[in-house]
Amino acid sequence: xxxxxxxxxxxxxxxxxxxxxxxxxxxxxxxxxxxxxxxxxxxxxxxxxxxxxxxxxxxxxxxxxxxxxxxxxxxxxxxxxxxxxxxxxxxxxxxxxxxxxxxxxxxxxxxxxxxxxxxxxxxxxxxxxxxxxxxxxxxxxxxxxxxxxxxxxxxxxxxxxxxxxxxxxxxxxxxxxxxxxxxxxxxxxxxxxxxxxxxxxxxxxxxxxxxxxxxxxxxxxxxxxxxxxxxxxxxxxxxxxxxxxxxxxxxxxxxxxxxxxxxxxxxxxxxxxxxxxxxxxxxxxxxxxxxxxxxxxxxxxxxxxxxxxxxxxxxxxxxxxxxxx
Numbered sequence: 581x582x583x584x585x586x587x588x589x590x591x592x593x594x595x596x597x598x599x600x601x602x603x604x605x606x607x608x609x610x611x612x613x614x615x616x617x618x619x620x621x622x623x624x625x626x627x628x629x630x631x632x633x634x635x636x637x638x639x640x641x642x643x644x645x646x647x648x649x650x651x652x653x654x655x656x657x658x659x660x661x662x663x664x665x666x667x668x669x670x671x672x673x674x675x676x677x678x679x680x681x682x683x684x685x686x687x688x689x690x691x692x693x694x695x696x697x698x699x700x701x702x703x704x705x706x707x708x709x710x711x712x713x714x715x716x717x718x719x720x721x722x723x724x725x726x727x728x729x730x731x732x733x734x735x736x737x738x739x740x741x742x743x744x745x746x747x748x749x750x751x752x753x754x755x756x757x758x759x760x761x762x763x764x765x766x767x768x769x770x771x772x773x774x775x776x777x778x779x780x781x782x783x784x785x786x787x788x789x790x791x792x793x794x795x796x797x798x799x800x801x802x803x804x805x806x807x808x809x810x811x812x813x814x815x816x817x818x819x820x821x822x823x824x825x826x827x828x829x830x831x832x833x834x835x836x837x838x839x840x841x842x843x844x845x846x847x848x849x850x851x852x853x854x855x856x857x858x859x860x861x862x863x864x865x866x867x868x869x870x871x872x873x874x875x876x877x878x879x880x881x882x883x884x885x886x887x888x889x890x891x892x893x894x895x896x897x898x899x900x901x902x903x904x905x
Contacts, residue, residue, distance in 0.1 A: 582844070582886040582887065583844060584597060584598075584844055584845070584887070585597055589877050589881065590877060591839070591877070591880040591881070591885060591886040591887060592839050592842075592848050592851075592880070592886070592887040593844055593845065593846065593847050593848055593887055594847075594848055595800075595847055595848065595849045595850070598847045599671075602728065603669055603701060605667075605669065606664060606667050607667070607669050607670065607671055607701070607702075608656075608657060608660050608664070608667050608669070608670045608671070609670075609671045609673050609704065610653055610656045610657055610660070610670050610671065610672050610673060611656060611673045611675040611676075612645075612649055612652045612653055612656070612672060612673065612674060612675070612694065613645035613646075613652065613675070613676040614649065614674045614676070614679050614690045614691075615690065616674075616676070616677050616678055616679050616680075616681050616682055616690075617677055617678070617681060618633075618677040618678045618681060618708070619678060619681050619708065619710065619711060619749070620678075620708070620747065620748070620749045621677075624681070625710060625749040625750065626747055626749035628747060628813065629747065629813075630736075630746050630747055630748060631745075631746045631747050631812060631813040631814040631817065632746060632774070632777075632806060632807075632808075632809070632812055632814045633812065634809045634810075634811060634812055634859065643655045643656050643659055644656075645676065648693075649690065649693040649694050650693060650694065650697060653670075653672060653694055653697060657670060657699075668699050669699055669701045670697075670699045670700050670701065670702075671700075671701065671702035671703065671704055671728065671730075672694045672695070672697075672700055672702070672703050672704070673703075673704040673706070674690075674691070674703070674704070674705050674706055675706050676706075678706075678707050678708050678711050679705050679706055679707050680705065680707040680708075680711045680712055680716050680720075681707070681708070681711045684713075684715045684716050684718075684719050687716060687719065688719055691703065691705075691723070695723070695726070695727065700727075701727060701728055702727050702728030702729060702730070703723060703727060703728070703729050703730075704729075704730040704731075704732060704770075705720070705729075705730070705731050705732065706732045706734070707731065707732070707733065707734070708733070708734055708750065709733050709734075709735070709750055709754045709755040709757070709758035709759075710749075710750040710754050710758075712731075712758050712761065712762070714761075717761055717762060717765065720762070720765070720767055721765035721767065724765060724766065724767050729767060729768060730767075730768045730769070730770050730799075730800065731762055731767055731768070731769055731770070732769075732770045732771075732772060732800075732802070732849075733755065733758060733759065733769060733770070733771050733772065734772045735752075735755050735771050735772060735773060735792065736748060736772060736773060736774045736777065737773065737774065737777055737780065737788055738752055738787070738788045738791040738792060738795075739780065739784060739788070740752060741779070742777050742778070742779060742780055742784075745777075745778055745779065745817075746777060746778070746814070747813075755771075755796070756795050756796050759771075759796040759797060759798060760796075760797070763797045768799045768800065769796070769797070769798045769799055769800070770798065770799065770800030770801060770802060770847070770849050771792055771796065771798050771800070771801050771802070772801075772802045772804060773788050773789065773792065773801065773802070773803055773804065774804045774805075774806050775803060775804065775805055775806065775826065775831065775834055775835070775838075776805060776806035776825065776826040776831070777806055778814070778817045778822045778823040779822065782830060782833075782834050782837075785834050785838070786834065786837050786838060786841065789801070789803075789838040789841050789842065789892075790841055790892050793841065793842060793843065793846070793892050793893060794892055794893065794896060798846065799846060799847060800846060800847040800848070800849045801842060801846055801847075801848060801849065802848075802849045802850040803835060803838060803848070803850060803851050803852075804850065804852070804853045805826065805831055805852050805853055805863070805866050805872075806825075806826070807853060807855040807860055807863075807866060808823070808825060808860070808861040808862050808863075809855065809859050809860060809861065810859045810860075810861060811859075815861065818861070825862045825863045826863060827863070828863070828865045828872065828875065831852075831863075831872070832872070832875045832876050832879050833879065835851055835876050836876060836879045836880055836883065836885065839876075839880065839885075839886075839887045840885055840886075840887070840888070840889045840890045841888075841890055841891070841892045842887055842888060842891070842892075843887075843888050843891045843892075843893050843894070844886070844887050844888035844891070846887075848887070851872075851873060851876055852866060852869055852872050852873065853866070854869065855867070
């Protein structure tokens with residue numbers, strides 16, 4: 581059996597498994613909207629945002645994003661308790677837009693509204709690599725001493741040409757520098773990558789994972805499917821033939837290839853994603869999330885494979901040792 585699982589059908593180090601090992605039971609990750617903007621929208625770095633991003637950022641599925649933070653938190657857990665009534669430990673997820681894009685005093689004031697709420701044991705902060713000045717990293721380091729903390733960095737691609745095409749407005753070196761500065765304080769880092777971006781082949785998607793693992797000391801990774809949404813600039817790429825939506829077969833295969841490359845100790849926070857059905861242009865098969873996850877499990881079993889089977893860090897070390905012999 582794969583070392584980081586208690587389920588013989590799971591051949592990867594899932595976020596659910598990691599949390600149960602850390603806290604001894606099921607944990608809710610509770611999304612809230614901190615009211616932050618994005619430097620890629622307000623002119624700090626660029627205008628218009630990433631071409632795949634909807635008007636509401638990544639907060640399309642939130643229950644009450646305009647409420648005060650404690651009320652947002654309460655409404656989210658009330659919804660979750662309808663399915664899992666006995667859960668009493670929570671990680672607050674500042675999800676929408678860029679949650680360190682403000683003076684540190686503002687960030688502190690907003691984060692502190694939720695970190696001491698009953699049952700809160702951790703915090704997860706979604707942000708961009710170019711929004712981590714030294715005083716913000718120092719505050720995150722303080723939080724890391726107080727509670728379970730993850731910083732989730734949106735990278736999406738390691739290719740500068742793709743990054744420019746989707747209007748990311750920061751380069752790859754900014755990302756690797758951000759990870760290094762967070763890791764100086766032993767802060768857990770989870771990197772986000774998107775499969776299916778315009779112009780990227782399946783080999784480029786695999787290479788995105790290889791580069792990310794070799795170039796940065798991360799503890800978690802999120803692998804997203806590109807969701808083409810209404811009212812986004814990426815619709816033009818689709819209309820003009822620069823974007824081909826992934827098939828389920830290709831997505832499952834590339835995810836399994838990527839899992840085989842990722843060291844087994846790295847936590848897989850996500851292998852697909854959620855999108856509101858009424859705003860989604862495609863791929864429509866992605867709405868059946870559990871079917872996608874089950875297909876990934878089945879393909880790993882069919883291959884008799886597991887996360888880290890072709891661990892790129894071990895392969896690099898093996899190659900380096902061979903050269904010194």
